[in-house]
Amino acid sequence: MLAGIYRFIEENHMITTGGQVLLAVSGGIDSMVMSHLFLHLPYRSGIAHCNFSLRGEESDGDEELVRGFCTDHDIPLYSVRFDTQSYAQSKGISIQMAARDLRYNWFEEIRSRNNYDHIAVAHNLNDNIETLLLNLTRGTGLAGLSGMKPVSGMIIRPLLFATREKIVEYQKLHSVTFREDRSNSDTKYSRNKIRHLVIPVLKDINPSIEHTLAETAERFSGLNGIVGQLMDEVRTKVLTTMDETTVVNINALQEFTGNKTIMFELFRPYGFTNKVMNDVLNVISGQTGGQLFSETHRVIKDRESLIITRASGSESYSEVVIDGITGFQNNFASVELSDRSGIEEIRRERSIACLDADKIIYPVILRKWKEGDYFHPFGMKGRKKLSDYFTDKKYSLPEKEKMLVLESDGRIMWIVGDRIDDRFKVTDETKRILILKS
Numbered sequence: 001m002l003a004g005i006y007r008f009i010e011e012n013h014m015i016t017t018g019g020q021v022l023l024a025v026s027g028g029i030d031s032m033v034m035s036h037l038f039l040h041l042p043y044r045s046g047i048a049h050c051n052f053s054l055r056g057e058e059s060d061g062d063e064e065l066v067r068g069f070c071t072d073h074d075i076p077l078y079s080v081r082f083d084t085q086s087y088a089q090s091k092g093i094s095i096q097m098a099a100r101d102l103r104y105n106w107f108e109e110i111r112s113r114n115n116y117d118h119i120a121v122a123h124n125l126n127d128n129i130e131t132l133l134l135n136l137t138r139g140t141g142l143a144g145l146s147g148m149k150p151v152s153g154m155i156i157r158p159l160l161f162a163t164r165e166k167i168v169e170y171q172k173l174h175s176v177t178f179r180e181d182r183s184n185s186d187t188k189y190s191r192n193k194i195r196h197l198v199i200p201v202l203k204d205i206n207p208s209i210e211h212t213l214a215e216t217a218e219r220f221s222g223l224n225g226i227v228g229q230l231m232d233e234v235r236t237k238v239l240t241t242m243d244e245t246t247v248v249n250i251n252a253l254q255e256f257t258g259n260k261t262i263m264f265e266l267f268r269p270y271g272f273t274n275k276v277m278n279d280v281l282n283v284i285s286g287q288t289g290g291q292l293f294s295e296t297h298r299v300i301k302d303r304e305s306l307i308i309t310r311a312s313g314s315e316s317y318s319e320v321v322i323d324g325i326t327g328f329q330n331n332f333a334s335v336e337l338s339d340r341s342g343i344e345e346i347r348r349e350r351s352i353a354c355l356d357a358d359k360i361i362y363p364v365i366l367r368k369w370k371e372g373d374y375f376h377p378f379g380m381k382g383r384k385k386l387s388d389y390f391t392d393k394k395y396s397l398p399e400k401e402k403m404l405v406l407e408s409d410g411r412i413m414w415i416v417g418d419r420i421d422d423r424f425k426v427t428d429e430t431k432r433i434l435i436l437k438s
Helices: 002-011 029-038 057-073 084-091 095-113 125-138 164-174 190-205 209-238 250-256 260-270 274-285 325-330 386-392 397-402
Strands: 020-024 044-051 077-081 118-120 239-242 245-249 291-293 297-302 305-310 320-322 334-339 352-356 364-368 404-408 411-415 432-437
Touching: 020 029, 020 095, 029 044, 029 057, 029 164, 044 057, 044 095, 057 077, 084 095, 095 118, 125 190, 125 209, 190 209, 209 239, 209 245, 209 250, 209 260, 245 250, 250 260, 250 305, 260 274, 260 297, 274 291, 274 297, 297 397, 305 397, 320 325, 325 334, 325 432, 352 411, 386 411
Parallel strands: 020 044, 020 118, 044 077
Antiparallel strands: 239 245, 245 305, 291 297, 297 305, 320 364, 334 432, 352 432, 364 404, 404 411
């Protein structure tokens, strides 16, 4: 094992000579064996331990074991106690996800503060194939079948070469003390079902199943690199991203709609699974305004484009009541009230509204536009519905949803960032000008 871990570290360029490594140690067999191995490796190491306060005295026992190991071997210890339950509730996420977020954020904080080069976690070969099988069961792209990487940014996995069987052998040979998490045997968890019920059956068919699947994952990783290059070319051809909005050119996309693999990889980052690819295709071939939602995003058909935005983009906007000139200052980039005689030229920019200040009746309302709204477009006679105005301007649905209006005494003064109302324009009779910049 010692020669194996050193060779694995060297082959994967994990740690440079004289490197400093922060070991993430839970007290379980994998991380305790990793810690024991690092006692005999030519790297400086420290140990980080998280107490998640989830198993009462058992969690405290884990911490005590790790602390004793560090004391016995004169290794720096960094420990922390988290209220994981409260964190999970506040974020609306699972306990498992909360624990992951907490520990990795804290590991990075300790690494950076104490000048460690890497964070070593004790994932082994069995963990890797369990992840592969879980991803395969749930449905995933090639990335999910590629398994864990030996190096992922600052995270290294020096035990990824070793089977759980080899780790147990080393533990017994060197009498490495560890603590067993009883939840590891509970098959209500999907990973444990794979570990205790599926892998044994596969080993009956192929006694070397761990290594066979690891080699398969490595090939998938190579294929994923090839597919990644292809998808980069496809994205360059069909996608344009501006801020948090992605526009898909439907004409360019038509070349690939017959290939569901490409379509899946194209829309997967936005939460659309292979199960809904037919629905995506229906939106593409459907009428303008057709929509489809994932948990995180929305895709909308807009003439010759698909527009992808975050699902939260349609959230409601609270009305703002503005009681006077000073009230504008909290809602606009700049506010200026000037005498007409002091302004030589009226600026005609979409982001700037020059309004006759004496025609404004307070309070002014800043709100989202709604169906039925109308205004008198600057420079035009008569009124126009905002819905028709936006259609004429060929605004997409997401663009329409973001539009705000300034309203005075029931009359729209300005479509913010677009056009003022002719009734509030500056004329030769204007005495004071209110200049707003969005």
